[in-house]
Amino acid sequence: MSFINAVVAFVELEARRIRYNITEVITRVVQPILWLVVFGPIMASVRALPTDGIPYIAFITPGVILQSVTFVSIFYGLTIVWERESGILKKLLTTPVPRIAIVLGRSSASVIRAFMQFMIITPIALLIGVRIVPNPLDIMFVIIIITITSVGFSTFSIWIATFMKTRERFMGIGQAITMPLFFASNSIYPINIMPPIFKAISLGNPLTYSIDALRKTLIIGTLDGLITDIVALIIFTTIFTLLASIQFRRLIE
Amino acid sequence: MFLRFYLSFFIFIFFIYKTWLTSMADIAVSTRGLVKIYSNTVKALDGVSINVNRGEIFAVLGPNGAGKTTLMRILTTQLRPTSGEAYVLGYNVVSDGDKVRRFIGYVPQEFSVWTDLSGYENLLIYAKIYGVPRHEINERINEVLRFMDLSDASKRLVRTYSGGMIRRLEIATALLIEPEILFLDEPTIGLDPAARKMVWDKLTALNKELGLTIFFNSHYMDEVEMYADRLVILNKGKVVVEGAADELKRSVGGEVVELTVDDVSKTVHRVNEMNSLGIRDVNIDNDRGIVRVIVDNAEEALPVIITTLRDAGVRIIKASISRPTLDDVFLKYVGGKISEEGRLQEVRTLRSVIKKG
Numbered sequence: 300m301s302f303i304n305a306v307v308a309f310v311e312l313e314a315r316r317i318r319y320n321i322t323e324v325i326t327r328v329v330q331p332i333l334w335l336v337v338f339g340p341i342m343a344s345v346r347a348l349p350t351d352g353i354p355y356i357a358f359i360t361p362g363v364i365l366q367s368v369t370f371v372s373i374f375y376g377l378t379i380v381w382e383r384e385s386g387i388l389k390k391l392l393t394t395p396v397p398r399i400a401i402v403l404g405r406s407s408a409s410v411i412r413a414f415m416q417f418m419i420i421t422p423i424a425l426l427i428g429v430r431i432v433p434n435p436l437d438i439m440f441v442i443i444i445i446t447i448t449s450v451g452f453s454t455f456s457i458w459i460a461t462f463m464k465t466r467e468r469f470m471g472i473g474q475a476i477t478m479p480l481f482f483a484s485n486s487i488y489p490i491n492i493m494p495p496i497f498k499a500i501s502l503g504n505p506l507t508y509s510i511d512a513l514r515k516t517l518i519i520g521t522l523d524g525l526i527t528d529i530v531a532l533i534i535f536t537t538i539f540t541l542l543a544s545i546q547f548r549r550l551i552e
Numbered sequence: 553m554f555l556r557f558y559l560s561f562f563i564f565i566f567f568i569y570k571t572w573l574t575s576m577a578d579i580a581v582s583t584r585g586l587v588k589i590y591s592n593t594v595k596a597l598d599g600v601s602i603n604v605n606r607g608e609i610f611a612v613l614g615p616n617g618a619g620k621t622t623l624m625r626i627l628t629t630q631l632r633p634t635s636g637e638a639y640v641l642g643y644n645v646v647s648d649g650d651k652v653r654r655f656i657g658y659v660p661q662e663f664s665v666w667t668d669l670s671g672y673e674n675l676l677i678y679a680k681i682y683g684v685p686r687h688e689i690n691e692r693i694n695e696v697l698r699f700m701d702l703s704d705a706s707k708r709l710v711r712t713y714s715g716g717m718i719r720r721l722e723i724a725t726a727l728l729i730e731p732e733i734l735f736l737d738e739p740t741i742g743l744d745p746a747a748r749k750m751v752w753d754k755l756t757a758l759n760k761e762l763g764l765t766i767f768f769n770s771h772y773m774d775e776v777e778m779y780a781d782r783l784v785i786l787n788k789g790k791v792v793v794e795g796a797a798d799e800l801k802r803s804v805g806g807e808v809v810e811l812t813v814d815d816v817s818k819t820v821h822r823v824n825e826m827n828s829l830g831i832r833d834v835n836i837d838n839d840r841g842i843v844r845v846i847v848d849n850a851e852e853a854l855p856v857i858i859t860t861l862r863d864a865g866v867r868i869i870k871a872s873i874s875r876p877t878l879d880d881v882f883l884k885y886v887g888g889k890i891s892e893e894g895r896l897q898e899v900r901t902l903r904s905v906i907k908k909g
Binding site for chain 1: 625629654661666669673725
């Protein structure tokens with residue numbers, strides 16, 4: 300019970316912080332909007348990529364949303380590094396909250412930021428003509444997919460943070476991870492046109508499964524094969540939640 | 553028959569348990585031979601044994617790198633000791649860490665509030681993290697705000713607070729769970745004298761009115777001398793001496809004649825030759841050219857010492873008389889000054905950076 304209360308408190312903390320930092324939220328959606336409004340229409344006009352009949356902008360919408368979600372989540376590790384440098388992490392460790400609740404709580408707080416991104420980008424996609432599936436079941440899956448992806452990548456980043464104990468180093472690593480993750484996935488082109496080696500890398504990239512799942516539920520409206528994607532995401536998230544909790548000691552000492 | 557035996561056995565066990573509990577009840581913190589080695593090389597604590605009584609204000613005094621923070625982090629269950637044992641309120645900090653955490657408040661040296669929230673919101677979030685029952689949250693927050701004189705500022709962002717206000721807010725968050733012991737790591741570092749006094753007024757009130765045990769680290773001699781009931785001096789991971797401030801000062805003995813001179817070694821040489829003065833000890837601080845002569849009666853000794861030194865050709869730049877302070881205690885047991893200006897600057901910079909967010 301105290302476990303859940305603590306996680307909810309961390310989410311509330313984040314919601315309150317966002318309220319005071321609206322500019323940060325806005326600056327973070329600039330890049331995704333550029334992908335949708337500039338890159339999308341230009342590539343669409345070339346008609347170079349086989350997208351199985353999906354309009355190109357609609358095809359890249361899930362990728363753009365999730366790129367933004369993973370970006371926000373991965374930089375969440377930065378918050379942990381920051382709270383380590385200040386005394387907040389030390390103080391949290393002396394409260395009756397279990398350590399895994401701190402790891403999960405701080406990462407599920409990034410879910411809030413992820414949904415902020417989603418809530419801003421999706422209407423913009425709708426405005427420029429992307430049609431999404433208005434089915435409640437699909438929307439429920441959309442919420443689940445974004446949540447798991449966000450928790451997964453933020454626990455991943457907390458795990459990275461346990462090695463990169465300073466902000467500068469973490470910034471470097473964060474930059475070096477996010478763009479390759481995006482390009483080595485099915486975000487802006489289908490996997491099957493990739494060279495074999497990149498195809499293999501993409502299949503090991505959790506983002507690929509998130510995007511595939513979101514494309515199915517948000518754009519296409521099918522639940523076929525969704526289970527594979529979700530299982531892959533759950534495995535990814537569980538592994539890194541455990542790793543982050545175990546390695547958490549490194550961060551404190 | 554069997555049942556009676558069974559019952560009396562339980563009553564017996566219960567009494568043993570009760571005696572054990574009451575014997576533990578007076579001790580707030582006790583450690584035995586604590587050792588902490590970081591990454592197999594750095595020995596931060598080297599066999600520390602201390603006892604802190606309930607209801608007292610206890611200070612750990614020592615220079616930078618003495619192991620003060622490490623000791624506090626072990627007691628607050630953040631770190632595990634490499635060897636040795638530590639008990640807080642009778643609970644082992646390693647095996648019963650979850651119990652310890654329910655009864656302690658902790659304020660780290662650096663910073664433990666979110667500056668992009670208001671004071672009230674910080675308390676609200678911490679109350680929820682601590683698991684304060686929902687219907688009590690508001691009342692508890694208002695109570696700690698009032699106690700720390702922060703009610704008027706509670707709606708403002710912490711970023712706009714002064715250093716002293718932030719410290720008071722941090723103490724307020726630690727009070728939310730109504731702790732039995734408050735652990736404070738350098739509570740007034742980087743604060744101006746007025747803010748320091750205000751923080752200490754609040755802390756002594758907590759100690760007097762609520763009987764809260766306060767365990768703090770400091771390198772400010774005056775602060776320790778003024779507020780601590782008992783203290784321990786820590787140096788290089790070892791306990792140098794433990795006791796009440798008065799007791800320790802008496803152990804240094806006598807009064808002090810402090811001289812600033814141009815030639816320390818010559819002064820020491822001459823002073824040591826003066827047998828008649830009742831000289832107990834001579835300490836030196838070579839860097840600043842200071843010689844401290846500990847005597848029974850400083851007022852009588854001073855003119856004699858000055859005359860002798862002048863005859864020997866030593867130039868006396870400054871001379872003063874004082875009763876022993878903790879500085880002298882430290883000097884006697886450790887043989888150096890607690891000088892942490894560099895460290896202080898570092899912490900100040902860190903705090904101001906954090907405050908800007």
